[in-house]
Amino acid sequence: MNIQNYINGKFKNPKQDSWIDNFNPSNGEVYGQIPNSSQEDVELAYKSAKTAFSSWSKTTLDKRSRILIKIADLLEENLQRFAEAESKDNGKPLSLAKAVDIPRAASNFRFFGNAITQFASESHESIGQDAINYTLRQPIGVVGCISPWNLPLYLFTWKIAPAIAAGNCVVAKPSEVTPMTAYLLGEICNKAGLPKGVLNIVHGLGTQTGQAIIEHKDIKAISFTGGTSTGAHIARVAAPMFKKLSLELGGKNPNIIFADCDYDDMLNTTVRSSFANQGQICLCGSRIFVEASIYKKFKTDFVAKVKALKVGHPSDKATNIGALVSKPHLEKVKEYIEIAKTENGTILCGGNKVTVKGFENGYYLEPTVIEIASNDCRVNQEEIFGPVVTIMPFETEAQVLEMANKVKYGLSATLWTNNLKRTMMLSNNLQAGIVWVNTWMMRDLRTPFGGVKASGVGREGGFEALRFFTETKNVCIKY
Ligand code: NDP
Numbered sequence: 001m002n003i004q005n006y007i008n009g010k011f012k013n014p015k016q017d018s019w020i021d022n023f024n025p026s027n028g029e030v031y032g033q034i035p036n037s038s039q040e041d042v043e044l045a046y047k048s049a050k051t052a053f054s055s056w057s058k059t060t061l062d063k064r065s066r067i068l069i070k071i072a073d074l075l076e077e078n079l080q081r082f083a084e085a086e087s088k089d090n091g092k093p094l095s096l097a098k099a100v101d102i103p104r105a106a107s108n109f110r111f112f113g114n115a116i117t118q119f120a121s122e123s124h125e126s127i128g129q130d131a132i133n134y135t136l137r138q139p140i141g142v143v144g145c146i147s148p149w150n151l152p153l154y155l156f157t158w159k160i161a162p163a164i165a166a167g168n169c170v171v172a173k174p175s176e177v178t179p180m181t182a183y184l185l186g187e188i189c190n191k192a193g194l195p196k197g198v199l200n201i202v203h204g205l206g207t208q209t210g211q212a213i214i215e216h217k218d219i220k221a222i223s224f225t226g227g228t229s230t231g232a233h234i235a236r237v238a239a240p241m242f243k244k245l246s247l248e249l250g251g252k253n254p255n256i257i258f259a260d261c262d263y264d265d266m267l268n269t270t271v272r273s274s275f276a277n278q279g280q281i282c283l284c285g286s287r288i289f290v291e292a293s294i295y296k297k298f299k300t301d302f303v304a305k306v307k308a309l310k311v312g313h314p315s316d317k318a319t320n321i322g323a324l325v326s327k328p329h330l331e332k333v334k335e336y337i338e339i340a341k342t343e344n345g346t347i348l349c350g351g352n353k354v355t356v357k358g359f360e361n362g363y364y365l366e367p368t369v370i371e372i373a374s375n376d377c378r379v380n381q382e383e384i385f386g387p388v389v390t391i392m393p394f395e396t397e398a399q400v401l402e403m404a405n406k407v408k409y410g411l412s413a414t415l416w417t418n419n420l421k422r423t424m425m426l427s428n429n430l431q432a433g434i435v436w437v438n439t440w441m442m443r444d445l446r447t448p449f450g451g452v453k454a455s456g457v458g459r460e461g462g463f464e465a466l467r468f469f470t471e472t473k474n475v476c477i478k479y
Helices: 039-056 061-077 079-090 094-118 152-165 180-192 206-215 228-241 263-279 292-307 327-342 397-405 420-429 462-468
Strands: 005-007 010-012 019-024 029-035 123-126 131-139 142-146 169-173 199-201 221-225 244-248 254-257 287-291 346-349 353-356 359-365 368-371 388-394 412-416 434-437 470-478
Touching: 005 039, 005 180, 019 079, 039 142, 039 169, 039 199, 039 206, 061 079, 061 094, 061 152, 061 180, 079 094, 079 152, 079 180, 094 152, 094 462, 142 152, 142 206, 152 169, 152 180, 152 221, 152 462, 169 206, 180 199, 206 228, 221 228, 228 244, 254 263, 254 397, 263 292, 263 388, 263 412, 287 292, 287 397, 292 346, 292 368, 292 388, 327 346, 327 359, 327 368, 327 388, 388 397, 397 420, 412 420, 420 434, 462 470
Parallel strands: 142 169, 142 221, 169 199, 221 244, 254 287, 254 412, 287 388, 368 388, 412 434
Antiparallel strands: 005 010, 005 199, 019 029, 123 131, 131 470, 346 368, 353 359
16 A cells, blocks of 8 residues: 655655555565655645644634544544554554554544643743733744654654644654554544644655754754664754754663562563563663562563563464564664673573464564673663563662663663662662653653653653743733
């Protein structure tokens, strides 16, 4: 199936009639083509967004809110179709796309459709000076949203929904590896009555289409989720143009397990936090540190549970682990397993490519647990972003805190303990934007989301996202 760009409410072929193959990770076959959009297509999208801005930015909050909520409703009505498209494009289990990805994309629109009606500004009375200050939060204009392949529609809409709720018009690019649900979203937006030009979706390569978005002098803000090196590149390009930037980047998150935790809950959640979505979630706890007194027991129980996970075709109901997103990504993950062997890592389970009957060319890999001897080894320091975790024991709180923080990333951390003092000490001192205690990936869309260090700059979620997508202006009136 060929997909098209969505510009000014219409589906269009790329100007230069250039196309890229789209692969189905479950069988390794090309199943369609996507536009290889050029700078000309981005310019067309920009112009359409700019034209729409004057009216959209003045559209009442009530109307904006109703349209966003209508998009959410339509996504829910089309759950099966969107989930099937997401699973086929990405390789993730259909059950996961149905339970998480698509419902969450709908929630993003519903949440920001509601949030914008509650988004208020401040006023400050300058007492004794007969003056009052009030703050305006005005839409920026045309903004760029660029998202990755791991949670395609979920992360795409996490940016688009607050951007348009706040009155901006958008030029957006999903990952070229997983464009399908973004394409289908255009149709839903038209049905929901989103005025033409408010959202424009251009497909293509990051280095060409994405580059044209970040280089565009009149696209005033960029919200980006993706790899750390791409984020650094975007920052370099955008800084001289003084664009507003929100960068959600890579992670290498510690999962710290103390002997006093609720063991069964911890064990089940740790399997999920290690391997959900084939380990391709920026929040996965890929570095597992276990208190020495329960290390042996944990190792036995964890490995047994991981071995029981079924790797299979994404639409098979019994599948726990689907296909990795692409062949190059599978190769990258496999390379890290080889690196582990050269670093004295012990592969406790997994490590091999899986051949699924009938889908022999699919990108399947066993969930892999590596016991490591040093916190500093590459597999414990570099983002692998696949079904691979490391485990190692620790003795004291101070030691595990030091190891957890000794990494360039700082997105999230998970802590398993019932000790209040320890919880407070560690959550205050862990270098991460998000700390989960006795749970993982429990999300409340009002909370700030983002990382520190090489995991990014800025926060998304709730009013933080609406603040990012608006310019703040203070007005001071002397009376
Ligand atoms: P990439 O950085 O490769 O790509 C992300 C997006 O940027 C894609 O749409 C890509 O296009 C585009 N892109 C690539 N180069 C440029 C460029 N020069 N200018 C503009 N856009 C560009 O990341 P992945 O897609 O591989 O995603 C995985 C990464 O995302 C991991 O590092 C993961 O940790 C991170 N991530 C972070 C999250 C967070 O919230 N912090 C959440 C989820 C993932 P194309 O794909 O077409 O090349």
